[in-house]
Amino acid sequence: MAKLTKKQKFVLEKLEHGKLYTLSEAAALVKDITTVKFDASVDIDVRLGIDPRKSNQMVRGVVSLPHGTGKEVRVLALVTPDKEAEAKEAGADHVGLDEWVEKIKGGWTDVDVIITMPSVMGKIGQLGRLLGPRGLMPNPKSGTVTMEIGKAVKEVKQGKIDFKVDKAGIVHAAIGKVSFEPHKIVENAREFLSTINKLKPASAKGTYVRSIFLSSTMSPGLKVDPKSLEV
Helix, strand or coil: CCCCCHHHHHHHHHCCCCCCECHHHHHHHHHHCCCCCCCCEEEEEEEECCCCCCHHHCCEEEEECCCCCCCCCCEEEECCHHHHHHHHHHCCCEEECHHHHHHHHCCCCCCCEEEECHHHHHHHHCCHHHHHHHCCCCCHHHCCECCCHHHHHHHHHHCEEEEECCCCCEEEEEEEECCCCHHHHHHHHHHHHHHHHHCCCCCCCCCCEEEEEEEECCCCCEEECHHHCCC
């Protein structure tokens, strides 16, 4: 059996086996049990009582976190010339169209979010096999295909994220950094969970939110009591 390091022993001493933590307790404790030297992400994992194989039970949405994610989001705005100034003013990191489409065809994907407009989706559609697997394909449902380019760029920069349930019925999202004060982690988590609750499919039966775990990069997961959320 491998010998535990000092850091691992420290973390284990902080945890109570089998305990259901309140969201406030988990938000404070996740900071204590994070031992990496960088500003780790705080992640939330929510297991839902749905069947994601059924189209009428797909849970997908967007949420604007009140305190953002703490991550610098790199945005590419694929727009026509008349929208370039609007995108730049809103804070897009890269702006243009044809030159960036060609760059992506060549393998470039060094960006976090791509925002575009309906009229140019014909050009971008051909990039699906490159952008799709990386989660970068613009989609009207996530607000990344819109004529309100400036608004969309600002929202993403300020902490708007999109999420989608996976094949196992779990929704994963980064909702902050361990450098955040606990109350900011709590408020971001509440907003995220409130949005998930609003998206409950009408056809979903039984318990909708089955379990919630809060963790940071490389930390153990803390099981959160859904009853403590009041969302």
